Amino acid sequence: xxxxxxxxxxxxxxxxxxxxxxxxxxxxxxxxxxxxxxxxxxxxxxxxxxxxxxxxxxxxxxxxxxxxxxxxxxxxxxxxxxxxxxxxxxxxxxxxxxxxxxxxxxxxxxxxxxxxxxxxxxxxxxxxxxxxxxxxxxxxxxxxxxxxxxxxxxxxxxxxxxxxxxxxxxxxxxxxxxxxxxxxxxxxxxxxxxxxxxxxxxxxxxxxxxxxxxxxxxxxxxxxxxxxxxxxxxxxxxxxxxxxxxxxxxxxxxxxxxxxxxxxxxxxxxxxxxxxxxxxxxxxxxxxxxxxxxxxxxxxxxxxxxxxxxxxxxxxxxxxx
Amino acid sequence: xxxxxxxxxxxxxxxxxxxxxxxxxxxxxxxxxxxxxxxxxxxxxxxxxxxxxxxxxxxxxxxxxxxxxxxxxxxxxxxxxxxxxxxxxxxxxxxxxxxxxxxxxxxxxxxxxxxxxxxxxxxxxxxxxxxxxxxxxxxxxxxxxxxxxxxxxxxxxxxxxxxxxxxxxxx
Numbered sequence: 001x002x003x004x005x006x007x008x009x010x011x012x013x014x015x016x017x018x019x020x021x022x023x024x025x026x027x028x029x030x031x032x033x034x035x036x037x038x039x040x041x042x043x044x045x046x047x048x049x050x051x052x053x054x055x056x057x058x059x060x061x062x063x064x065x066x067x068x069x070x071x072x073x074x075x076x077x078x079x080x081x082x083x084x085x086x087x088x089x090x091x092x093x094x095x096x097x098x099x100x101x102x103x104x105x106x107x108x109x110x111x112x113x114x115x116x117x118x119x120x121x122x123x124x125x126x127x128x129x130x131x132x133x134x135x136x137x138x139x140x141x142x143x144x145x146x147x148x149x150x151x152x153x154x155x156x157x158x159x160x161x162x163x164x165x166x167x168x169x170x171x172x173x174x175x176x177x178x179x180x181x182x183x184x185x186x187x188x189x190x191x192x193x194x195x196x197x198x199x200x201x202x203x204x205x206x207x208x209x210x211x212x213x214x215x216x217x218x219x220x221x222x223x224x225x226x227x228x229x230x231x232x233x234x235x236x237x238x239x240x241x242x243x244x245x246x247x248x249x250x251x252x253x254x255x256x257x258x259x260x261x262x263x264x265x266x267x268x269x270x271x272x273x274x275x276x277x278x279x280x281x282x283x284x285x286x287x288x289x290x291x292x293x294x295x296x297x298x299x300x301x302x303x304x305x306x307x308x309x310x311x312x313x314x315x316x317x318x319x320x321x
Numbered sequence: 322x323x324x325x326x327x328x329x330x331x332x333x334x335x336x337x338x339x340x341x342x343x344x345x346x347x348x349x350x351x352x353x354x355x356x357x358x359x360x361x362x363x364x365x366x367x368x369x370x371x372x373x374x375x376x377x378x379x380x381x382x383x384x385x386x387x388x389x390x391x392x393x394x395x396x397x398x399x400x401x402x403x404x405x406x407x408x409x410x411x412x413x414x415x416x417x418x419x420x421x422x423x424x425x426x427x428x429x430x431x432x433x434x435x436x437x438x439x440x441x442x443x444x445x446x447x448x449x450x451x452x453x454x455x456x457x458x459x460x461x462x463x464x465x466x467x468x469x470x471x472x473x474x475x476x477x478x479x480x481x482x483x484x485x486x487x488x489x490x491x492x
Contacts, residue, residue, distance in 0.1 A: 010394070309395045314394055
């Protein structure tokens, strides 16, 4: 059974896009659509999660993801606690389970977890008390489901019909939790053609098994694409001898206006941020008319509001309040 | 008894009562109308037309303001609230299809106050079925139904309007 779902098939935790139904993902997107509108009000807040306490538990540095989770929780009227573990208990040798038990004792309702180890969020979901929800904010090389959903939301706003799209994802596919969750989400939502574009060293071993088409040539890979997603290149890949240099990556895989001309005339360009300008893409593309990168950030708040209220709403509180 | 013609007559009476009520207020400024999703919007569209209001109709989905979130979770079908005007210092006519416990109206008023501070709110409902749990009283009512606590009434529409009534047990 999928560990994210309760006995009635409702989303209790949000750990990964993989294995969820199209209905569940569509429900998240539809709910986010209503929350997107809340952010345009004079009072950017609804009382839905009043009295709930949400803990942002970040074992790995992140500014954008943490702040959008924080804003999402605040716009739902929840109380938010930000804990940056890299600078606290973990350094003192406290185990993940001990950290968990201590936070549970403070009567929290949700943990938003980012961790460098794959599977950390699943581990927490298995061990938390039954009234607590766990949301994965990125675990190792495994999954980053809210990023994948905000990307799907952004795509749907521009191209409502998933079933007629060609999406090209460029960059370090092999190590990217974003790519992995995106591929799963887009397949479930019905995107017929997902391409991955990267040097051979950064492509997954069996792309066809993931349901994606591999390309080592950027121009071929983006040809006719409706959506072009570039991933952030992690600096440590350069040290691991998988890539010669940033400069060389840009020469072969950097998205420029000229290369983007290969894509569909109304193609949109996305990036999960933060961009390495002049590595993954040229500034003229990042700031150009096809870029929807800043919309992705705004949509991230709405998606996280949707995920928080759906998962916390799935927990029947009778007997626990 | 509650066929479509009866309902349309009830809507016409509601429009007349609203007009009379608005005149006694003695305010020159046109009121704004807000319908609560989904049945309330269908009704509001009709009243808006009958009153000949010039301003755009507002719509409200109160899902994020409900008081039963911790019991039943989020509404699987949330529609967007859309108030294409400032509510500050304006008279609002809040329209819903069925008034029962009053909790929906409580939620709707909380939401309206997140948009601003209206000068006044009038409540117009098509059906008052009794069973109030909060001190909320409509200003204009189309029909009164005496239903037992387990009974259920639902407006179907938008064209034609009809009432589905179950005297016992929920669907």
